[in-house]
Amino acid sequence: MLTSWTADDVRAAERPLLASGVPLMERAAFALAVHVGRELRATRGRVGGARVTLLVGSGNNGGDTLHAGALLARRGAQVTALLTSDRTHAGGLDALRAAHGRVVPTLDDAAADDAAQDLARADVVLDGLLGIGGRGGVRGPGARLLARLRTLDADARPLVVAVDVPSGVGVDDGTRTGEVPDVDLTVTFGACKPALLLPPAADAAGRVEVVDLGLTLPPRPAVARLEATDVAALWPLPGRDAHKYVRGVLGVVAGSARYPGAAVLQAAGAVRAGVGMVRYLGSAGPQVLAAHPEVVVGEGRVQAWVVGSGVAPDDPEQRARVRDALSHALAHDEPAVVDAGALEILPDRVPPHVVLTPHAGELAALLVARGAHATRAEVEAAPLVHARRAHDLTGATVLLKGGTTVVVGPHGAAYAQADGPSWLATAGAGDVLGGVLGALLAGRSADAMADPTLPAALAAAAALVHGRAAHHANPGGPVSAGDVADALPAVVAGLLRA
Ligand SMILES: NC(=O)C1=CN([C@@H]2O[C@H](COP(=O)(O)OP(=O)(O)OC[C@H]3O[C@@H](n4cnc5c(N)ncnc54)[C@H](O)[C@@H]3O)[C@@H](O)[C@H]2O)[C@@H](O)CC1
Ligand SMILES: Nc1ncnc2c1ncn2[C@@H]1O[C@H](COP(=O)(O)OP(=O)(O)O)[C@@H](O)[C@H]1O
Ligand SMILES: [K+]
Numbered sequence: 001m002l003t004s005w006t007a008d009d010v011r012a013a014e015r016p017l018l019a020s021g022v023p024l025m026e027r028a029a030f031a032l033a034v035h036v037g038r039e040l041r042a043t044r045g046r047v048g049g050a051r052v053t054l055l056v057g058s059g060n061n062g063g064d065t066l067h068a069g070a071l072l073a074r075r076g077a078q079v080t081a082l083l084t085s086d087r088t089h090a091g092g093l094d095a096l097r098a099a100h101g102r103v104v105p106t107l108d109d110a111a112a113d114d115a116a117q118d119l120a121r122a123d124v125v126l127d128g129l130l131g132i133g134g135r136g137g138v139r140g141p142g143a144r145l146l147a148r149l150r151t152l153d154a155d156a157r158p159l160v161v162a163v164d165v166p167s168g169v170g171v172d173d174g175t176r177t178g179e180v181p182d183v184d185l186t187v188t189f190g191a192c193k194p195a196l197l198l199p200p201a202a203d204a205a206g207r208v209e210v211v212d213l214g215l216t217l218p219p220r221p222a223v224a225r226l227e228a229t230d231v232a233a234l235w236p237l238p239g240r241d242a243h244k245y246v247r248g249v250l251g252v253v254a255g256s257a258r259y260p261g262a263a264v265l266q267a268a269g270a271v272r273a274g275v276g277m278v279r280y281l282g283s284a285g286p287q288v289l290a291a292h293p294e295v296v297v298g299e300g301r302v303q304a305w306v307v308g309s310g311v312a313p314d315d316p317e318q319r320a321r322v323r324d325a326l327s328h329a330l331a332h333d334e335p336a337v338v339d340a341g342a343l344e345i346l347p348d349r350v351p352p353h354v355v356l357t358p359h360a361g362e363l364a365a366l367l368v369a370r371g372a373h374a375t376r377a378e379v380e381a382a383p384l385v386h387a388r389r390a391h392d393l394t395g396a397t398v399l400l401k402g403g404t405t406v407v408v409g410p411h412g413a414a415y416a417q418a419d420g421p422s423w424l425a426t427a428g429a430g431d432v433l434g435g436v437l438g439a440l441l442a443g444r445s446a447d448a449m450a451d452p453t454l455p456a457a458l459a460a461a462a463a464l465v466h467g468r469a470a471h472h473a474n475p476g477g478p479v480s481a482g483d484v485a486d487a488l489p490a491v492v493a494g495l496l497r498a
Contacts, residue, residue: 001230003221004192006172007132013215014190024213025060025091028164028189029067031211035187036072036124036161043159044123048076053122053158055145056092057129057138057167058085064189065128065163066092073099080122082106082115084129084141112144119149122158127181129167132193137178138168146179162186165195166204172222174198174416175382182206190215194223197416198384199404223384223414224460228498231461235496236443247276248442251302252295253325254309254339254431255284256318262310262340262431264291268485269435270306271295273465274492275442281321282311303445304335306438308342309431319345329354335441335448335455338396339434344369346394352410352452355397355441355459356390357434363390363400370394384414397455399437401430405463409456417460419467421476428481429470436488437462465491 005013014024040050054069056062066081066089073079079101081093086107097103106115119125129142138146146167149160160183165171168180174195184206186196190213195201226234238247250270255263263284270278271292278295280288285297307322322342329336335353338346343358343366358366360379363386367374370393379386380402387400387408397409403425404418440458441448448454466484469491473483 001227002192002197002225004194004197004223005217006194006222009218009222010132010190010193010215013217014213017214022214024189025063025067027213028211029064030071031189032064032068032126032163032187033071035185035209036068036126037075039159039161039185040077040124047072050077050123051121052077052079053118053125054079054081055125055127055129055142055167056081056083056088057142058087059131059133060089061131061133061163062128063089063092064131065126066096068126068163069101070095070099073101078102080104080118082118082145084145106145107141109144112141112148115145116148116152119145119158120152120156124159124161125149126161126163127167127183128163131164132171134165134167134171137180142167143179146181149181150179159184162205164188165193166201169195169201169204171195173382173385174201175385176201176204180204185209187211189213191217194384197223197225198406199402199416200381202404202416202418220412222412223416225416225418226457226460226464228495231464232495232498234440234457234461235492236440237496244276248303248439248445249277249279249301250275250438250442251279251281251305251325252435252438253281253305253307253318253321254311254434255282255288256310256312256315257283258312258315259310260284260287261428263288265428265431265481265485266306266309266435266438267292267295268482269432269488270439271435272485272488273436273439274489275439281325282318283315302334302442304337304438304442305329306337306339306434308339309434311341313341313344333449335445337434337438337441339430346396349395351395352397353441353448353455354395355399355437355455356394357399357401357430357437358390359401359430363387363398366390367393384408384416388414397459399459399463401433405467407456407459407463410452413453413456415456415460417463417467419464420470421467423474423478424467424470424484426479426481429466429484432481432485433462433466435485436466465495468495
């Protein structure tokens with residue numbers, strides 16, 4: 001599992017070490033210089049003679065950058081520091097000067113234009129403008145330099161390394177404000193930060209290397225990302241004496257006369273993910289049975305529900321079945337996935353074993369219906385913030401679909417899963433995901449009732465498996481939702497072997 005901690009968590013963990021004189025900045029800068037040296041050796045064979053340009057802000061992030069620049073200068077690199085403030089970390093500046101680095105105040109437009117030449121000639125640029133002390137987008141001279149960097153021709157573009165985080169990201173919430181450099185590598189100190197996992201900030205962060213500073217961090221991370229072994233540990237495995245009812249029955253209320261395919265795809269997701277049995281309720285029974293003869297059509301006991309996918313607003317009978325299923329789930333302590341058409345008829349407050357699976361547009365509509373202001377674009381710009389708001393307003397676990405899927409549950413549980421290729425953004429893929437998650441909740445129904453944070457972990461696991469199934473179905477190329485479902489058994493088997 002990848003784990004990340006907030007700026008406050010990291011600062012609190014650093015405090016006792018700093019108080020006892022541990023030289024954290026020197027350690028951070030040393031590790032940064034090692035990583036940059038490795039990149040330079042990979043791209044040009046040696047550090048000696050490499051041109052290194054430092055973007056230096058007013059805080060300790062700039063201090064790290066100057067100290068790393070000094071170490072690289074001592075290894076023969078030609079280092080230029082572009083200072084963007086009249087305040088600069090004194091120790092860092094002394095170290096760079098002592099190592100014969102060049103120091104250039106870059107405080108106005110003319111200086112930024114001159115500096116653009118340094119940027120274009122550089123082999124590597126270190127972004128040391130803002131770290132965990134940044135508030136809002138980069139202001140002033142630093143923003144001018146980032147704009148110059150962004151507009152360099154592609155063939156003049158140096159390797160860009162972010163110091164701790166790319167400057168301009170919301171460290172704790174993954175937002176981006178103003179100019180944010182698109183970096184190739186982020187070397188982050190003490191712990192990974194949420195912005196390096198969360199959209200849209202993480203898209204700017206490139207590869208992430210975490211430098212261990214020996215911090216003692218709180219037990220619960222702010223945002224996590226499941227990996228294969230975590231999913232294997234969460235997956236419900238049939239025992240030798242299992243039968244289909246023990247393994248979990250999933251009630252599926254999906255599809256309508258207008259969208260029968262949603263029911264077929266959702267059943268495919270659940271069946272291929274290995275559910276004990278699917279019971280289907282709705283008008284698409286013949287289509288579901290034709291595609292999946294293993295499905296049972298009609299009412300009966302279930303351990304979990306998935307409701308709403310492909311349920312059209314003009315289908316009052318299917319909407320009534322969704323309402324009945326939701327009431328049953330709430331009254332009998334059965335976990336439920338609430339998708340698409342069912343999001344509009346969700347009760348005001350629900351427990352966390354109800355998992356909402358909106359995309360950004362549906363999440364915005366859900367928030368607006370509860371008196372909050374939100375547009376689709378605002379949700380996409382701050383997925384964690386809006387998923388958390390939806391959790392706070394409804395009580396539900398929230399899985400917000402997107403290129404990176406964000407999951408929020410109670411007690412601060414949060415996940416960011418970036419497992420699928422962009423090809424997964426295809427009609428019906430969400431229906432398959434609902435089926436996979438339903439299968440997991442049916443298989444671990446009692447556990448999901450006992451541990452209110454488990455539905456969030458299962459939702460993240462479903463997103464991982466779904467994304468990997470899209471890769472597996474056709475590596476590097478297009479997939480249909482049906483292809484994704486067909487790839488599930490092999491992907492699950494692969495994860496369980498890992
Ligand atoms: N606490 C520590 O001892 C350690 C900190 N480290 C480094 O220190 C960084 C945090 O240092 P700081 O707390 O000094 O914070 P930063 O260096 O992130 O930035 C703070 C400075 O930037 C200015 N600033 C804030 N927002 C701005 C904006 N939007 N535009 C322009 N200027 C802005 C502030 O006025 C302040 O001077 C970490 O990210 C990490 O790189 C590492 O050296 C490891 C040890
Ligand atoms: N850019 C993207 N990259 C990877 N996966 C994506 C991207 N955009 C959306 N997805 C995934 O594709 C699926 C689309 O689901 P959804 O929006 O519900 O579509 P539908 O309702 O047609 O099934 C979700 O699992 C979502 O996370
Ligand atoms: K930075």
